[in-house]
């Protein structure tokens with residue numbers, strides 16, 4: 601027997617109440633009870649998204665919602681702008697290129713944020729740009745973009761703003777309506793505390809006008825069909841939904857409501873800070889610009905002389921702890937410590953102590969306990985339950 605821990609930015613640990621809901625007998629998706637659950641999940645997602653916009657829900661991974669966002673707004677040949685700060689920004693580019701868009705890319709060094717002023721300049725230079733695509737939390741680097749500032753800029757143009765909040769929603773503040781986000785996608789397996797398999801999109805009125813003009817062929821991911829079926833007293837999804845995951849999501853949303861969204865964000869802030877202070881106390885360097893709102897994941901540079909490829913393997917095989925490695929261009933050069941969703945101080949302690957033991961085994965000079973001690977000092981300043 602080995603106890604296992606997911607210290608990754610998705611999938612993330614699932615609370616016992618949610619696991620228990622997953623074991624309930626499956627209900628039929630055309631039954632009134634399912635309509636109740638769907639209605640509650642939609643209301644709950646509006647709370648988490650801080651929106652009055654329409655909520656779409658699909659049986660899909662997060663990338664499904666990203667693709668849905670593209671096929672509902674982009675016609676072949678349309679001009680779009682992608683501000684890419686990492687691996688998932690690259691995914692926005694690939695998806696848009698796949699569906700025939702003319703992509704203008706603003707590429708930023710991984711570990712840095714998108715500059716809202718650059719987006720303003722690009723929109724001014726090409727008034728034909730129809731949509732701007734960015735990440736909220738870029739999971740490959742730990743960076744959280746300034747969606748509020750970007751939203752302000754895009755709202756002043758005819759373009760719509762499409763945000764990937766797959767790892768950020770429910771971890772770092774994101775006021776969908778106030779920040780004028782037109783399509784905002786999310787996934788169940790991060791801060792929403794449910795296993796992988798549900799993908800969401802929140803869609804604004806400004807986006808619906810663009811969707812009405814979009815001719816790109818689509819069927820399963822057609823937002824119009826989804827909205828139609830989800831409206832009214834007998835709301836359903838057009839196709840068979842992931843019933844059990846929806847039941848589980850309903851329970852997970854109750855947990856978020858009980859804690860209170862602002863407290864959820866604050867817990868994440870404290871845990872993110874504890875992770876950052878912990879690794880810094882070991883003399884390690886953070887990969888991304890330091891940011892008190894970087895609440896989902898902490899990316900850490902692999903120190904000189906350490907074989908980065910071995911960190912995750914030893915952590916997993918010897919200690920039962922899953923850490924995430926680097927993706928794409930930074931594979932082997934960074935490792936990532938997740939803290940979004942059902943995370944408390946004990947998870948940070950387990951993660952940091954594992955990092956200490958693994959790095960020591962790989963020849964790095966570790967002062968044992970240093971990272972955990974630094975994290976403890978952060979925990980003690982917390983004003984919310986951890």
Ligand SMILES: Cc1ncc(COP(=O)(O)O)c(C=O)c1O
Nearest residue numbers: 661662663688737739766767787
């Ligand atoms: C920011 C971000 N975007 C997109 C994705 C892709 O989601 P999925 O793997 O659920 O398709 C992820 C998943 O890690 C993510 O963190």
